[in-house]
Amino acid sequence: MEKIVINGGTPLKGCIEVSGMKNAALPILMGCLLTEDKCVIENLPEIDDVTLSLKILKTMGLSVRMLNRNTVEIDSTHAVGGSAPIDLVRKMRASYYLLGAELGRFGRAYVGYPGGCDFGVRPIDQHIKGFEALGAEVNVEGGYVEVLAGDGLRGNNIFFDVITVGGTMNVMLAAVKANGTTIIENAAREPHIVDLANFLNTCGAKISGAGTDTIKIKGVEKLHGCSYAIIPDMIEAGTYMLAAAATKGSLKIKNVIPKHLESITAKLAEMGVEVIDDDESVTVTYRGTLNRINVKTMPYPGFPTDMQPQMGVLLCLAEGVSLLSEGVYDNRFRYVEELKRMGAIVKVDGRTAVIEGVSKLSPAQIKAMDLRAGAAMVIAGLASKGVTEVEDIHHIERGYDDIVGKLRMVGADIKKVSFPDEESAFVKAN
Ligand code: EPU
Numbered sequence: 001m002e003k004i005v006i007n008g009g010t011p012l013k014g015c016i017e018v019s020g021m022k023n024a025a026l027p028i029l030m031g032c033l034l035t036e037d038k039c040v041i042e043n044l045p046e047i048d049d050v051t052l053s054l055k056i057l058k059t060m061g062l063s064v065r066m067l068n069r070n071t072v073e074i075d076s077t078h079a080v081g082g083s084a085p086i087d088l089v090r091k092m093r094a095s096y097y098l099l100g101a102e103l104g105r106f107g108r109a110y111v112g113y114p115g116g117c118d119f120g121v122r123p124i125d126q127h128i129k130g131f132e133a134l135g136a137e138v139n140v141e142g143g144y145v146e147v148l149a150g151d152g153l154r155g156n157n158i159f160f161d162v163i164t165v166g167g168t169m170n171v172m173l174a175a176v177k178a179n180g181t182t183i184i185e186n187a188a189r190e191p192h193i194v195d196l197a198n199f200l201n202t203c204g205a206k207i208s209g210a211g212t213d214t215i216k217i218k219g220v221e222k223l224h225g226c227s228y229a230i231i232p233d234m235i236e237a238g239t240y241m242l243a244a245a246a247t248k249g250s251l252k253i254k255n256v257i258p259k260h261l262e263s264i265t266a267k268l269a270e271m272g273v274e275v276i277d278d279d280e281s282v283t284v285t286y287r288g289t290l291n292r293i294n295v296k297t298m299p300y301p302g303f304p305t306d307m308q309p310q311m312g313v314l315l316c317l318a319e320g321v322s323l324l325s326e327g328v329y330d331n332r333f334r335y336v337e338e339l340k341r342m343g344a345i346v347k348v349d350g351r352t353a354v355i356e357g358v359s360k361l362s363p364a365q366i367k368a369m370d371l372r373a374g375a376a377m378v379i380a381g382l383a384s385k386g387v388t389e390v391e392d393i394h395h396i397e398r399g400y401d402d403i404v405g406k407l408r409m410v411g412a413d414i415k416k417v418s419f420p421d422e423e424s425a426f427v428k429a430n
Helices: 022-035 048-059 093-106 125-133 165-175 191-202 234-246 258-270 305-316 336-340 371-383 403-409 425-429
Strands: 002-008 013-017 038-042 063-068 071-075 108-112 137-141 144-148 157-159 181-185 206-208 214-218 227-229 250-254 274-277 281-285 294-296 321-325 345-349 352-356 365-367 386-391 414-418
Touching: 002 371, 013 403, 022 038, 022 048, 022 071, 022 093, 022 165, 022 191, 022 234, 048 063, 048 071, 048 093, 093 108, 093 125, 093 144, 093 165, 125 137, 125 157, 125 165, 165 181, 165 191, 165 214, 191 206, 191 227, 234 250, 234 258, 234 281, 234 305, 234 371, 258 274, 258 281, 294 305, 305 321, 305 336, 305 345, 305 352, 305 371, 336 345, 336 365, 336 371, 365 371, 371 386, 371 403, 371 414, 403 414
Parallel strands: 013 250, 038 227, 157 181, 294 321, 365 386
Antiparallel strands: 002 386, 002 414, 038 071, 063 071, 108 144, 137 144, 181 214, 206 214, 250 281, 274 281, 321 352, 345 352
């Protein structure tokens, strides 16, 4: 087992470079299946979910070759549908993109039910509704999802009942090679939706409207390979923006698209933190007491749910009482119990956390409850004077490219250490 040990209390200072976006990379990697050709994907983040996706694709018969640390060549000519091993598929939510990609390529899909972070119930009913609208039959049985389009897929109009990122991308993947035109209404508008559409269009697809709530997909017969670079990760960037503010530091965060960060920038400004945008960077500087604010997470362009735990930590350090409401998931406050070990004063009532600011957080042995909660614990550790240990860091490594190395470069006293199971603070406590 490994943990992150942080000797906190030092303001972060300097320059940090953001990697490619996890939630764009995963559907794009799965989307390579649709081309029956070679694709070169650049700006891939070096994270466990990417490693796992590539492993799944390899076991399905695709040829996968790393050209350098961040560039992969994938040849999907000899892919075998329905062959993704369930033990790998269940480790990651994004494996549901295999459903759309296999369906688009083979007219059928057979994939284990996806896993992922635990935020309460995470159904895929809207994905299924979309596949059915395209003429497929869907069965969920024995831990697998089977989708069959015996007579081929036909374009159709789909109106999502909830705004779903995964559902929007999955229907796009399935529909690019369907007969006729598909229109998705009430579509998600996240930058990674646009990135997937741009990748597929570079391969010859005809998708318009990505980034708005109505996406039009004119089916084409064939897709071809391409070279494509993934956009920067707005959540990784946002995490470092909040880390700068929480440690009373100043960070220039490079390789970002400032437009994608507007909701985060606006909330930091409201708290009294200075944020200066440049073409491809933002510089975040702590300028004194943090004001209390209210934040509600929403689909893009609202404040992202994937920044909610990190914002929870920052609000603990603000003056006064803040309200943090979760507008996307039923249960994304499991990390609050960990923060309370550090002296945070937080009451969770349903989907809202009432956070009373404290003058400081105290170091403790804490646990990463999931990916973003783990990043939030790292911020809490960086902001607290003394030694904080974060366990269960496999969650963090699913989605943050070299978080320890990047933070060390900007002055953090942070390291990753291995330890035997029996030394875990949580095993000891029980
Ligand atoms: N929902 C349904 N039915 C569906 C699909 C979704 O009711 O068929 C509900 C969900 O339960 C949730 C809401 O709709 O309450 C939004 O879910 P969405 O489908 O948008 O989320 P997702 O596709 O499962 C992706 C990211 C998450 C991120 C969300 C929201 C990936 C692999 N995951 O999940 O990322 O929180 O969109 O932006 O792209 C993370 O990176 O830490 C992460 C959890």
